Amino acid sequence: MLTAIFLPLILACFIPLISKWKYSIHTGWFVLIIPFSIFVYLIQQVGTRFSPFEKTYPWIPSMDIHFDLYLDGLSLLFGLLISGIGTLVVLYSIYYLHKSEQLGHFYLYLLMFMSAMFGVVFSDNVYVLYTFWELTSLSSFLLIGYWNHRKGSRYGALKSMLITVFGGLSMLGGLLLLTIVTDTTSIQEMISQKETIMNSPQFGWIIAFLFLGAFTKSAQFPFHIWLPDAMEAPTPVSAYLHSATMVKAGIFLIARFSPILSQSDWFFIIVSGFGILTLCWGSFMAVRQTDLKGILAYSTISQLGMIMAMLGFGTKIAVFAAVFHILNHATFKGSLFMVAGIVDHETGTRDIRKLGGLMTFMPITATLAFFGTFSMAGFPLPFLNGFYSKELFFDAALLHHFSVDGFAQLLKVIIPYLAVFGSIFTFVYSMYLVFGTFRGEYKEKELKTKPHEAPIGMLISPIVLVLGVIIIGLFPNLFNESFLAHAAQSIKGVEIHKKIKFWHGFNSIPLYMSLAVVAIGSILAYTRKRWSSVYNVIPGTLSFNRVYDWLVDKTTAYSEVVTESYMSGSLKHYVRYILIAILVVTFGTLWLTTDLTISNPDLASIGIPDMLVVSMMVIASVATIFTNNRIAAILILGVVGYGLAILFVIYRAPDLALTQLIIETVTVALFLLVFMHLPKLEKRNESKGTVFFNATVSILFGAMMTFVAIFSYSSKWFEPISDYFLETAVSLGGGHNVVNVILVDMRGLDTLFEIAVLGIAALGIYGMIKLRRDKGEK
Amino acid sequence: MEIVTSILSGILFATGIYNLLQKQLLRIIIGTALMSHGAHLFILTMGKLKRGKPPIIVEGVENYVDPLPQALILTSIVISFGVTSFLLVLAYRASRLNGTDNMEELRGNENE
Numbered sequence: 001m002l003t004a005i006f007l008p009l010i011l012a013c014f015i016p017l018i019s020k021w022k023y024s025i026h027t028g029w030f031v032l033i034i035p036f037s038i039f040v041y042l043i044q045q046v047g048t049r050f051s052p053f054e055k056t057y058p059w060i061p062s063m064d065i066h067f068d069l070y071l072d073g074l075s076l077l078f079g080l081l082i083s084g085i086g087t088l089v090v091l092y093s094i095y096y097l098h099k100s101e102q103l104g105h106f107y108l109y110l111l112m113f114m115s116a117m118f119g120v121v122f123s124d125n126v127y128v129l130y131t132f133w134e135l136t137s138l139s140s141f142l143l144i145g146y147w148n149h150r151k152g153s154r155y156g157a158l159k160s161m162l163i164t165v166f167g168g169l170s171m172l173g174g175l176l177l178l179t180i181v182t183d184t185t186s187i188q189e190m191i192s193q194k195e196t197i198m199n200s201p202q203f204g205w206i207i208a209f210l211f212l213g214a215f216t217k218s219a220q221f222p223f224h225i226w227l228p229d230a231m232e233a234p235t236p237v238s239a240y241l242h243s244a245t246m247v248k249a250g251i252f253l254i255a256r257f258s259p260i261l262s263q264s265d266w267f268f269i270i271v272s273g274f275g276i277l278t279l280c281w282g283s284f285m286a287v288r289q290t291d292l293k294g295i296l297a298y299s300t301i302s303q304l305g306m307i308m309a310m311l312g313f314g315t316k317i318a319v320f321a322a323v324f325h326i327l328n329h330a331t332f333k334g335s336l337f338m339v340a341g342i343v344d345h346e347t348g349t350r351d352i353r354k355l356g357g358l359m360t361f362m363p364i365t366a367t368l369a370f371f372g373t374f375s376m377a378g379f380p381l382p383f384l385n386g387f388y389s390k391e392l393f394f395d396a397a398l399l400h401h402f403s404v405d406g407f408a409q410l411l412k413v414i415i416p417y418l419a420v421f422g423s424i425f426t427f428v429y430s431m432y433l434v435f436g437t438f439r440g441e442y443k444e445k446e447l448k449t450k451p452h453e454a455p456i457g458m459l460i461s462p463i464v465l466v467l468g469v470i471i472i473g474l475f476p477n478l479f480n481e482s483f484l485a486h487a488a489q490s491i492k493g494v495e496i497h498k499k500i501k502f503w504h505g506f507n508s509i510p511l512y513m514s515l516a517v518v519a520i521g522s523i524l525a526y527t528r529k530r531w532s533s534v535y536n537v538i539p540g541t542l543s544f545n546r547v548y549d550w551l552v553d554k555t556t557a558y559s560e561v562v563t564e565s566y567m568s569g570s571l572k573h574y575v576r577y578i579l580i581a582i583l584v585v586t587f588g589t590l591w592l593t594t595d596l597t598i599s600n601p602d603l604a605s606i607g608i609p610d611m612l613v614v615s616m617m618v619i620a621s622v623a624t625i626f627t628n629n630r631i632a633a634i635l636i637l638g639v640v641g642y643g644l645a646i647l648f649v650i651y652r653a654p655d656l657a658l659t660q661l662i663i664e665t666v667t668v669a670l671f672l673l674v675f676m677h678l679p680k681l682e683k684r685n686e687s688k689g690t691v692f693f694n695a696t697v698s699i700l701f702g703a704m705m706t707f708v709a710i711f712s713y714s715s716k717w718f719e720p721i722s723d724y725f726l727e728t729a730v731s732l733g734g735g736h737n738v739v740n741v742i743l744v745d746m747r748g749l750d751t752l753f754e755i756a757v758l759g760i761a762a763l764g765i766y767g768m769i770k771l772r773r774d775k776g777e778k
Numbered sequence: 779m780e781i782v783t784s785i786l787s788g789i790l791f792a793t794g795i796y797n798l799l800q801k802q803l804l805r806i807i808i809g810t811a812l813m814s815h816g817a818h819l820f821i822l823t824m825g826k827l828k829r830g831k832p833p834i835i836v837e838g839v840e841n842y843v844d845p846l847p848q849a850l851i852l853t854s855i856v857i858s859f860g861v862t863s864f865l866l867v868l869a870y871r872a873s874r875l876n877g878t879d880n881m882e883e884l885r886g887n888e889n890e
Contacts, residue, residue, distance in 0.1 A: 572799060579795065604779040604827040614786050621793040624808055637808050640790070644815050647783075651822060652832040652843045656851055663859045667811070674866045678804050679879050694799045702792025709784035709820055722825070722846045729845075730835055738833040738842070742849035754853050761860040765867045 002057060002069060004038045004079070005118045005132075012111040019104030027103040028094035035086035035114060042079045045071070048482050052490065054124060054188070068186055070124035073486025074255055077323065078121040078248070081330050085244040086114055088461035092338055093236035095458040096345060106146060106234070113139035117245050121252060125185050126175040133171065133217075136246050137164040143241060144233040156229035159548065163216050163226045171213025171253070177202045178260075191259045198263045207264055210257060211271070218250025220308060221278040222544045224301045231293040235341030238293060243300050243337055244330040251304065251326065254311050255491045262314050269408050272312030276418045278305025283425035287432055287528065288535045292340040292350040295433050296333065299376065302422060303329050306393060309415070311491070313396050320498045321392035323487040327479070328375070328385040328472065335465035336372040336433075339365055342454040342462070343437060347447050352433070357442030361451040364459055366438040371466045375473070377430035377521070378423060380514055382502045385472035387514070392500070394419060394510035420513050427521030432528060476500035579697050586704050590711065610650055617643040628681050634671040638664060655739045783823045790816030803869035803879040807862060814858035821847045821854070 019027045052072035059067040119132030145157030181200045182193045219227040282302025289295045310322035344350045359366040378390030397419040488496040620639040627633045641664035648657035733741035797809030830841030873879040
């Protein structure tokens with residue numbers, strides 16, 4: 001399993017190299033090997049004797065975070081979907097993406113996503129789960145924005161990123177709470193402690209956070225808005241990420257944690273409520289779309305809602321149906337996305353209003369589309385898998401043996417009706433999709449190129465998926481015991497055996513529900529144009545996109561206002577911020593850590609010459625502020641410097657005094673050289689407020705330095721290391737001048753770097769004086 | 779005396795900061811120079827003043843002043859000289875190019 005997770009990542013590292021040969025051999029062929037070999041590995045696990053197993057690799061042992069991997073029925077189902085659909089999608093993309101595209105980028109992102117997705121479904125550690133979860137959002141962002149020259153791509157990418165990462169963060173909150181409550185990071189151990197979790201006061205928060213994570217990822221109402229915009233991605237990506245795998249990660253999360261979450265009464269209300277709402281809204285909105293992929297996007301939303309609702313019911317049959325439908329949805333929706341991609345590729349448009357009558361031009365594609373859509377619609381034919389899961393869904397939605405009270409009771413009563421409502425519209429958009437594209441009148445004028453059948457390579461993947469549809473339809477119990485039962489069992493915790501049958505007899509209510517769907521759906525599909533004005537009323541101009549746009553706009557505008565309020569572009573202001581920050585921090589620390597007592601009897605005597613020099617320096621430094629003459633200012637600065645040199649002499653620092661004298665002389669000379677070229681000092685025309693403010697800040701800063709000096713002088717925390725230098729200067733350094741020994745011997749590297757700094761400064765100065773590449777200079 | 783030098787160091791910082799907050803580059807450079815003087819004095823004070831002979835080992839002398847602050851200051855003096863001269867030339871260059879050394883007028887970038 002570790003190999004499965006990291007194999008794609010490892011290959012991703014070599015993609016930039018491989019993609020250099022893309023003109024002689026399409027990069028996709030190299031990539032194809034990876035998901036296929038993982039698929040072969042995983043398919044060997046399938047069987048009736050399969051039992052979950054776990055593997056642990058140490059990652060951050062000190063924080064009890066291990067790379068725990070866990071393979072049970074649920075993760076096996078997802079793993080097979082990721083690798084199986086992944087193989088087909090890569091194969092499809094080889095024909096879909098032209099060699100002139102940036103194939104390296106595409107396959108890099110795709111492999112990254114594959115790794116991340118395997119990581120999500122195989123990990124047993126919440127932090128590993130979270131890491132890979134966010135990696136899927138990230139790679140989805142990159143893939144949606146793959147054609148980054150399109151505005152729609154960038155918008156869609158950003159939108160999906162913001163919404164899913166928001167959900168991911170809230171999920172992290174839930175996972176952290178779970179870790180705190182249970183004191184473990186392993187999901188399986190958490191499940192075994194579900195009583196503890198349920199009785200903890202944070203249980204409500206845990207549920208809320210995890211639901212937010214799952215609902216944003218799986219595009220549940222009202223977070224569904226990112227999925228239609230994500231359709232800007234290349235079609236293989238839409239088929240893979242935004243239909244078969246990534247959007248099902250939210251469902252995976254709910255399924256994985258459902259032993260814990262379903263203990264709450266709210267589980268049914270929230271998960272089923274939002275699921276069924278998403279089902280209805282998604283299918284209702286799908287009929288309104290004009291873009292083929294838009295229809296499929298809303299269709300995906302509604303199907304995800306349906307699976308979510310079934311998980312919410314939590315009954316044996318519902319869980320089984322959910323697992324079954326995850327598989328079925330991947331087959332028919334994957335093939336439909338590929339069909340949409342083929343239509344787009346061959347005609348140059350995905351606008352259903354411009355399409356029509358393509359059946360004569362693309363017979364194979366049309367046949368595939370018919371199978372896909374009729375399966376999606378749940379048409380009662382014994383070779384369409386969609387019908388079986390829809391029938392199971394109806395059966396589950398009737399909620400037999402389900403006793404609840406209060407609001408949940410109301411929900412229980414209306415759910416069957418909503419299920420039928422949603423399915424009717426599912427039927428309508430399925431018919432709309434297939435008949436609008438392949439039947440009807442051929443609109444020659446609307447199309448730029450004459451459509452023709454797709455190359456065989458492009459057809460292989462949808463054909464394989466449609467074969468899947470038919471095989472599952474003909475033999476619905478083929479994978480039942482060996483595969484689906486394990487997945488359902490790992491969600492529900494008990495063994496589930498279910499025989500899927502086509503015919504239940506005349507007494508079964510789901511049969512009549514299905515018939516009602518087909519009957520009403522056909523009428524509505526036929527008369528679609530007559531009632532489509534209903535969309536002007538519901539939703540009309542209302543849209544959650546507006547809420548999203550408003551939020552994003554306002555946040556951007558607000559942060560701009562905030563930033564502009566302090567990023568004034570004036571250096572003076574920035575210096576002020578820095579100074580005030582230093583003042584606050586230092587005074588705050590002084591206030592908190594010292595008791596502000598000065599106790600130091602051990603002071604040097606105050607000598608008359610010292611005091612004279614000190615007072616001279618005070619006067620001179622204050623005078624720099626008030627003089628308005630350039631030469632005077634420079635000379636006064638020199639007075640301060642020479643005064644300091646005298647202080648060095650008094651305080652027994654001969655080397656310092658010498659250096660200071662030389663440097664001060666050179667500095668003054670330099671000032672005098674340069675000042676001729678500088679404008680004269682102007683009289684300051686500052687407002688009194690500015691002067692007062694500057695003065696206050698300066699005086700406070702000076703006071704701060706004085707305080708710091710006195711306090712640090714008063715405190716004796718440790719012995720100075722100076723004695724070491726005094727003792728060893730002769731023996732180790734071989735010199736009698738200790739300061740020199742320190743500089744050139746003990747701390748020789750410091751001095752070397754100091755010389756380097758001076759050298760850099762000298763180069764800079766030379767460059768500034770000599771370079772004459774400027775425009776405005778004479 | 780340490781208290782006195784601490785206060786002097788504080789005053790040097792205060793005047794340095796005040797100059798730093800001005801608009802003209804020359805004053806700003808003077809401000810940085812004053813601040814580095816203040817910092818040197820600060821470090822020297824931390825090592826105690828007038829406690830013994832200069833740190834040059836002579837036989838028979840037991841007490842020396844602390845050599846470590848002196849070594850630090852020596853490095854610092856040279857560095858601050860480098861900084862000051864760099865700033866001066868920068869100011870010269872900036873005023874040559876823009877005809878002003880007023881920071882308020884040097885704001886913004888070419889794209890505005």
